[in-house]
Amino acid sequence: MMKLRVAGLKQYFGGLKAVDTVSLDAKQSEILAIIGPNGAGKTTVINAITGLRKPTAGTVWLGDKTITGLAANRIAELGIARTFQNIELFEHASVLDNIQLGFYRHRKVTLCAELFNLPSARAEAVNARLAAEKILHYLDLVSWRDKAVSGLSYGIRKQVELGRALCSAPSFLILDEPASGLTREETLDLGYFLRDLAKNRGIGILMIEHDMGLVSRVADHVIAMNEGRILAKGSAPEVQSNADVIECYLGSEMV
Ligand SMILES: Nc1ncnc2c1ncn2[C@@H]1O[C@H](COP(=O)(O)OP(=O)(O)OP(=O)(O)O)[C@@H](O)[C@H]1O
Ligand SMILES: [Mg+2]
Incomplete structure (x- = not known):
């Protein structure tokens, strides 16, 4: 099984540290969800992985091949497909x-x-x-x-x-808020497709998502980000019960 690995990723925009030393591993046949408040740096991470923007620092590997900074079409050819926050x-x-x-x-x-x-x-x-x-x-x-x-x-x-x-x-599918704007029923269907794609077809899925119901149902692993950094990593229940995550993100969503 191939891995998609990110180590020490930084993306600075002038003085703004949009992504500041983020590392993660995604595996084929698994679903990794990234959660976090608006502006946390989630989309910026996947833009760096998929070649939309060259990172300030850090390395991205697909299997044993370094793909950092390659052009987006080259990265797509290598087997990483994505969707966008705005279709x-x-x-x-x-x-x-x-x-x-x-x-x-x-x-x-x-x-x-x-x-x-x-x-x-x-x-x-x-x-x-x-x-x-x-x-x-x-x-x-x-x-x-x-x-x-x-x-x-x-x-x-x-x-x-x-x-x-x-x-x-693709070997890896990267989705930026796939459930946003969907009806409840469409979100349930999406969850079914995502599980099938990962578990029965071996695709590695990295998805940014705000719908915690969907994240809990489908994600094998969850990363919570805030202000460009990783706040917590673990299973959905572990991350959802993390005090820092509740304070920075889930607390405000639940009010
Ligand atoms: N091209 C850019 N130039 C300058 N600043 C940027 C650029 N792209 C993103 N940013 C800033 O980087 C930070 C992270 O943005 P990003 O879009 O990655 O957040 P996000 O976690 O995806 O948020 P959301 O949940 O709202 O989509 C924000 O402060 C954003 O304004
Ligand atoms: Mg975003």
């Missing part, structure tokens, strides 16, 4: 086309083959389509298949974004 989709393209885009980390054909519609390009397009159709079924999105994303509900759009990430057949 990022091609709004005027269909659900199927958006999901299919995720496949292209496997792209092998040359531009020339594609331009001349050579057999290699056609075969790849068929594979991409098949992969996307499988994901449509898995996420129960078949009835939305040919609809433009722009007209769909928030919950469906979030599922399409998850589908695009899954279509790249």
Whole structure:
């Protein structure tokens, strides 16, 4: 089983220490949740892991390979897929086309083959389509298949974004607040998918989440962050009962 490891990660914006010496380990087949108040540095951590921003210091490993500071598309090619806090989709393209885009980390054909519609390009397009159709079924999105994303509900759009990430057949899936804006029922479904992806398909999941019900149901391990630092690590019950976590985060959420 491969690990995604982060050691001594720092991300400074001028004088602001948005992330200050964060280390974590995520494993395939496991779900690691990061919780913490607004501005704690959670998204900044995953932006550094996924190559959106080069960290000020620290190292990120995927297996035994150092991936720190590689370009985002290179990191995606290596098998780390992500979703965004504000959904990022091609709004005027269909659900199927958006999901299919995720496949292209496997792209092998040359531009020339594609331009001349050579057999290699056609075969790849068929594979991409098949992969996307499988994901449509898995996420129960078949009835939305040919609809433009722009007209769909928030919950469906979030599922399409998850589908695009899954279509790249990632080793690790990084999700930024996957349950935010979802109905209670959609959140329950999401929990079911996340457990299945980790436990039956071996994907490592690193998710930032504020919904403590979902975190308690699905996370194998929880990290609580505050002001760029890790406050507590452990199982969901351990972290939820940690006095510092209650004071900085959960206390205010519970009031
Ligand atoms: N590009 C940037 N330039 C300057 N400051 C930034 C930048 N990105 C994030 N920050 C700051 O870094 C801190 C951490 O932000 P981050 O988005 O990582 O928080 P978060 O834990 O994801 O919060 P939320 O729960 O609200 O999404 C915040 O103070 C934020 O304003
Ligand atoms: Mg965030």
